[in-house]
Amino acid sequence: MRSDGDNEAGESVTIYDVAAEAGVAASTVSRTFSRPGRVSYSTAEKVRAAAERIGYRTEAVARASAAGGSATKTLGLVVADIANPVFIEMVRGAEYAASQAGLTVVFSNARENGKREYEALNRALPTVDGLLLAGSRLPDTTIRTVAKQKAMVVMNREVRGVASVVIDQREGARTAAEHLASHGARSIAYLSGPERSWADGMRWTGVRDAAAALGIEARRLGPFLPTMTGGQRAAETWLGSRTDGVIAYNDLMALSFMQTVQIRGLEVPDDVGIVGFDDLLASRLTRPQLSTVVGPLERMGATAAAHVMAIANGAQATTDRPVVMPARLIARGSSEPQP
Incomplete structure (x- = not known):
């Protein structure tokens, strides 16, 4: 199937162009955008970078939204506690990816309070196209129940039966x-x-x-x-x-x-x-x-936002395993003697 998007020069860009740029099969490009989680993190990153270079992905997602896949052009993002700086990078990545597709992110701070988080989700459900949870403290059963009602991706936590993006x-x-x-x-x-x-x-x-x-x-x-x-x-x-x-x-x-x-x-x-x-x-x-x-916390936020937008636009969510991003150690003076 041929899937087109226009680049800044007004030229038609297809998944075959993206595949050639990334050095992968066209089917891999298709899965990257239509089947979140079915492509490895490193391959998906290569495809997204290639698509961005030739002007494919952003326009393609925006076109899908304009066609009616997105009703409110809004994503809800509930954070466990914004006082914890780790969540700021996730928020920044999600907001950037959403804005590139013409969507707005509505933010709620749970303040490490499960009841507050649950209330925020219930308020958001009728007003957004998709939900992102960052470091949720809710029980898995509650998250699965909400995910049945609205496109959802969970960040920094693996929840069986719900699309998730985590760091190893x-x-x-x-x-x-x-x-x-x-x-x-x-x-x-x-x-x-x-x-x-x-x-x-x-x-x-x-x-x-x-x-x-x-x-x-x-x-x-x-x-x-x-x-x-x-x-x-x-x-x-x-x-x-x-x-x-x-x-x-x-x-x-x-x-x-x-x-x-x-x-x-x-x-x-x-x-x-x-x-x-x-x-x-x-x-x-x-x-x-x-x-x-x-x-890569900012990339986690961007990836989660891209996935929830794809799910909201009809893509099949991958719920049997999370998207796993690599962790790395930065060794400094607190753990090793300095010369």
């Missing part, structure tokens, strides 16, 4: 544990975050698996609030039973943890190596700088 949290945490072990850590504490956080569970699994494979001790502390206050309380708990290394649920906790133990007279990383998650700007402003694990 387990692999990221495993890499962090291996990194600490390579610098002499024989015991690692994981400072856990919200109990209903999918990412928290995956990170602990990664730490635990790495420790078992390496023959070192892994200990889970918490849960704690994913905030500076939570990090301080985690440090106070940890000081009663210290470990060689610490992996925190996020950078906010890790930064506060590091500040607290330094005030108590400990040297980082000599007395304890520390790794966080998310690569906040503040992580590069401390002494020592904070090691961290990060994924």
Whole structure:
């Protein structure tokens, strides 16, 4: 089937042009846009980049919306807690992808409150074309119920039966544990975050698996609030039973943890190596700088928005497995001695 879109020069651009530009089959291009999740992350990124270069995708999506696939030209985005900087990048990516297709994003902040999140979803249902959930704390059953009523994609959490886009949290945490072990850590504490956080569970699994494979001790502390206050309380708990290394649920906790133990007279990383998650700007402003694990958060938001728009326009959602994006460790002074 031939699918056309016009580039800026007014020339007709087809999926065959995109395929040639990306070096893939036309069927792969078709699946990238019509069957979200059926193409690997790296291949989908190659196709989207090629489509953008030759002016295909944005115009094609906008044309589909103009044809009646989108009724309100609005997406609803509910965030677990906008005070957590990690969500800002997701919001930025989703808003950009939506605006490129002529849609507006309506934003709601749940403030780590399940009831508030559920109420926000119910208000949004009749007024938007699709829903994005960022770090949702709602039960899986509730999310599945809402997804049956409206096109939906969940970010930063895997929900069986619902289209999801996630970062490989387990692999990221495993890499962090291996990194600490390579610098002499024989015991690692994981400072856990919200109990209903999918990412928290995956990170602990990664730490635990790495420790078992390496023959070192892994200990889970918490849960704690994913905030500076939570990090301080985690440090106070940890000081009663210290470990060689610490992996925190996020950078906010890790930064506060590091500040607290330094005030108590400990040297980082000599007395304890520390790794966080998310690569906040503040992580590069401390002494020592904070090691961290990060994924392409802005791209996650853009990918999730592209998927929910495709689903709203009639594409079949892929719900049997999430789109998984890579995580990488950024090693800095908090986890390895500097020359």
